[in-house]
Amino acid sequence: MFSIFRRKKSGKGIESTQVRPVEKTGADPLEQRLARTRTSLGGLFSLIRGAKAIDEDLIEEIETTLLTADMGITATTRIIDRLREGIKRGIVTEPSEVLPAVQAELYDLIEPCEQFLAVDTEKKPFVILMVGVNGVGKTTTIGKLARRYLDEGKSVMLAAGDTFRAAAVEQLKAWGERNDVPVVAQQSGADTAAVIYDALHSAKARGVDVLIADTAGRLHTQGHLMQELSKVKRVMHKIDPEAPHETMLVVDAGTGQNALAQAREFNQAVSLSGITVTKLDGTARGGVLFAIAAELGIPIRFIGVGETAADLRPFDAGTFVHAILPVGDE
Numbered sequence: 001m002f003s004i005f006r007r008k009k010s011g012k013g014i015e016s017t018q019v020r021p022v023e024k025t026g027a028d029p030l031e032q033r034l035a036r037t038r039t040s041l042g043g044l045f046s047l048i049r050g051a052k053a054i055d056e057d058l059i060e061e062i063e064t065t066l067l068t069a070d071m072g073i074t075a076t077t078r079i080i081d082r083l084r085e086g087i088k089r090g091i092v093t094e095p096s097e098v099l100p101a102v103q104a105e106l107y108d109l110i111e112p113c114e115q116f117l118a119v120d121t122e123k124k125p126f127v128i129l130m131v132g133v134n135g136v137g138k139t140t141t142i143g144k145l146a147r148r149y150l151d152e153g154k155s156v157m158l159a160a161g162d163t164f165r166a167a168a169v170e171q172l173k174a175w176g177e178r179n180d181v182p183v184v185a186q187q188s189g190a191d192t193a194a195v196i197y198d199a200l201h202s203a204k205a206r207g208v209d210v211l212i213a214d215t216a217g218r219l220h221t222q223g224h225l226m227q228e229l230s231k232v233k234r235v236m237h238k239i240d241p242e243a244p245h246e247t248m249l250v251v252d253a254g255t256g257q258n259a260l261a262q263a264r265e266f267n268q269a270v271s272l273s274g275i276t277v278t279k280l281d282g283t284a285r286g287g288v289l290f291a292i293a294a295e296l297g298i299p300i301r302f303i304g305v306g307e308t309a310a311d312l313r314p315f316d317a318g319t320f321v322h323a324i325l326p327v328g329d330e
């Protein structure tokens with residue numbers, strides 16, 4: 001929508017179209033939470049300020065900055081190629097036009113991944129299966145999601161499918177008690193698929209709107225654990241052929257290119273329908289969202305920018321791009 005080329009076609013030129021943020025700046029704007037990633041791209045501003053003309057050195061320095069911000073090779077190459085093309089075609093002629101062009105390309109790249117997770121309350125329950133490696137924020141995200149759906153007036157049930165550690169079951173149960181949300185659990189060591197099967201059965205009987213199932217952290221290299229996820233899906237199908245309605249991978253932005261590798265591998269093993277990227281508040285590696293978008297194109301459902309429920313935000317491409325590269329915001 002905002003690519004430099006499509007803008008040219010509309011005949012309006014670079015300056016005429018802005019990638020507009022949806023979220024208004026308030027007491028706690030997203031920009032503050034994403035300060036570190038913004039800093040990692042901040043060098044672009046001084047590069048441009050210091051540039052008298054668009055030359056090869058400038059383009060290479062932009063490329064390095066994008067790579068350093070964890071955008072990855074695929075995304076960076078695409079942006080740089082398109083920038084070069086724009087220069088060749090005379091669309092980008094002045095240094096001052098470079099950053100709006102980069103911003104437009106960032107937006108163009110990631111906008112297709114802005115696909116809000118619409119919970120269909122006709123499905124009772126709408127089932128969300130959470131997967132990912134250890135410590136990325138799966139259980140925390142479940143709490144935040146549950147809070148969101150409760151606030152929307154939906155009924156929620158949780159399944160303590162991380163039966164690996166007793167503490168994991170306790171963590172979910174404690175959260176359920178505090179928030180008056182039923183949690184289906186068995187003793188640690190129980191079969192994850194059995195726990196989730198029970199939960200789905202019970203959620204269906206009670207007419208619950210949303211069932212969110214936790215699972216133990218696993219590495220894609222642990223073949224038997226990846227197969228366990230397929231089994232979870234198989235047993236769900238016995239009750240509801242459409243469940244899970246969402247298979248959501250949670251990745252920690254701070255792991256950079258590892259998060260991309262996790263997305264790739266989990267997608268191959270269990271076919272993801274969405275991704276939540278957590279801990280964007282504490283890292284300069286937020287560029288990894290573009291790496292995921294460029295390589296996999298999986299919907300980015302939410303971003304985690306802190307530890308409270310309000311810190312789980314639906315992914316909004318315009319707001320995100322502006323928060324990390326505030327061009328045209330003055």
Ligand SMILES: Nc1nc2c(ncn2[C@@H]2O[C@H](COP(=O)(O)OP(=O)(O)O)[C@@H](O)[C@H]2O)c(=O)[nH]1
Pocket residue numbers: 132133134135136137138139140141217278279280281282303304305306307311
């Ligand atoms: N700063 C920050 N911390 C987070 C975020 N999401 C999760 N965490 C923290 O990450 C840690 C691991 O989370 P947990 O949900 O237990 O991970 P799990 O092993 O995937 O279930 C906890 O200390 C969470 O508070 C986030 O968006 N920002």
Ligand SMILES: [Mg+2]
Pocket residue numbers: 138139140162168
């Ligand atoms: Mg957990």
